[in-house]
Amino acid sequence: MELTNILSADVIYDLARGPFVWMSLVLCIVGTMVRTLQLISLTKVEKRNIRIQRPAAIKQKSNQNFSAKNLSRFFSDLKLTIIGTSPVTIVVSCMFHLCLIITPIFLLAHNILIEEAVGFSLFSFSEHFADRLTFIFLICAAYFLIRRVFLPRLRAISSVYDYIILAVTTAPFLTGYLVYDQVFDYKIMIILHMLAGELMLIAIPFTKIYHMFFFFIGRFVLIHQHTLGKGSRTW
Ligand code: HEM
Numbered sequence: 577m578e579l580t581n582i583l584s585a586d587v588i589y590d591l592a593r594g595p596f597v598w599m600s601l602v603l604c605i606v607g608t609m610v611r612t613l614q615l616i617s618l619t620k621v622e623k624r625n626i627r628i629q630r631p632a633a634i635k636q637k638s639n640q641n642f643s644a645k646n647l648s649r650f651f652s653d654l655k656l657t658i659i660g661t662s663p664v665t666i667v668v669s670c671m672f673h674l675c676l677i678i679t680p681i682f683l684l685a686h687n688i689l690i691e692e693a694v695g696f697s698l699f700s701f702s703e704h705f706a707d708r709l710t711f712i713f714l715i716c717a718a719y720f721l722i723r724r725v726f727l728p729r730l731r732a733i734s735s736v737y738d739y740i741i742l743a744v745t746t747a748p749f750l751t752g753y754l755v756y757d758q759v760f761d762y763k764i765m766i767i768l769h770m771l772a773g774e775l776m777l778i779a780i781p782f783t784k785i786y787h788m789f790f791f792f793i794g795r796f797v798l799i800h801q802h803t804l805g806k807g808s809r810t811w
């Protein structure tokens with residue numbers, strides 16, 4: 577077969593729509609399981625009864641005593657946390673993560689592909705609604721980019737890696753948006769979209785995108801002052 581044939585758009589399309597999807601899903605799931613086991617194996621069950629010194633705002637919350645004085649103290653403590661210092665960022669971050677997780681799962685086009693592959697699929701949003709969610713996601717990603725570039729304290733601690741991760745996360749949404757709205761050549765855009773989505777899935781266990789799992793390990797498994805619940809293990 578000639579090289580031009582091998583690299584023709586149809587061949588790449590078929591690969592990206594079939595074997596690459598399975599390959600990226602397997603790498604994502606197996607990679608995540610291996611990394612999680614690796615991390616858990618670096619911790620041990622804590623048998624001692626450790627008393628955790630919690631920040632005042634959290635301590636106040638668990639007090640169950642909702643007197644006006646306690647509540648006003650709770651809210652003034654809350655002002656010192658990121659919710660008080662960067663409320664816009666918190667709202668944007670919640671929208672960003674919500675759209676990031678629900679849009680691809682409940683997307684009609686994805687569910688059609690899943691139905692074709694395994695014979696059943698999930699409930700789907702209307703295409704218009706999914707397109708709006710994608711747009712909201714893109715605005716949130718732009719906010720994160722602008723914040724990183726223009727906020728001196730954030731720029732100082734940002735490296736190329738941080739920009740790459742933001743780009744890898746945003747690429748499936750940007751290309752998906754352009755495909756749906758039929759901007760540029762449909763075939764090229766859908767190929768770019770599928771490759772971008774597969775790259776993101778592969779990146780989940782091997783880059784800092786793994787934070788989505790580390791969040792739960794850090795907050796619910798390990799014992800430290802920000803643990804939600806009791807926690808059971810220490811490093
Ligand atoms: C694993 C490989 C993937 C395949 C094969 C795939 C396939 C598709 C297809 C066929 C469409 C419909 C395009 C159209 O309207 O004609 C689409 C749209 C879309 N995909 Fe994917 N996708 C993949 C991964 C992802 C991932 C990982 C994400 C995000 C995390 C994503 C987000 C989107 C979004 C947001 C849209 C729609 C955008 C809009 O309606 O405005 N996709 N995808």
Ligand code: HEM
Pocket residue numbers: 669673676720721724738741742745776785787788789791
């Ligand atoms: C339950 C799952 C997740 C949790 C709890 C979580 C939590 C967080 C937190 C706490 C931050 C830092 C605060 C912020 O800047 O917003 C963050 C940032 C970020 N997350 Fe997640 N995340 C999750 C899933 C994901 C996934 C699946 C991806 C990508 C596929 C992702 C991509 C990002 C990116 C790119 C940033 C940095 C934005 C920037 O450049 O400032 N997150 N996440």
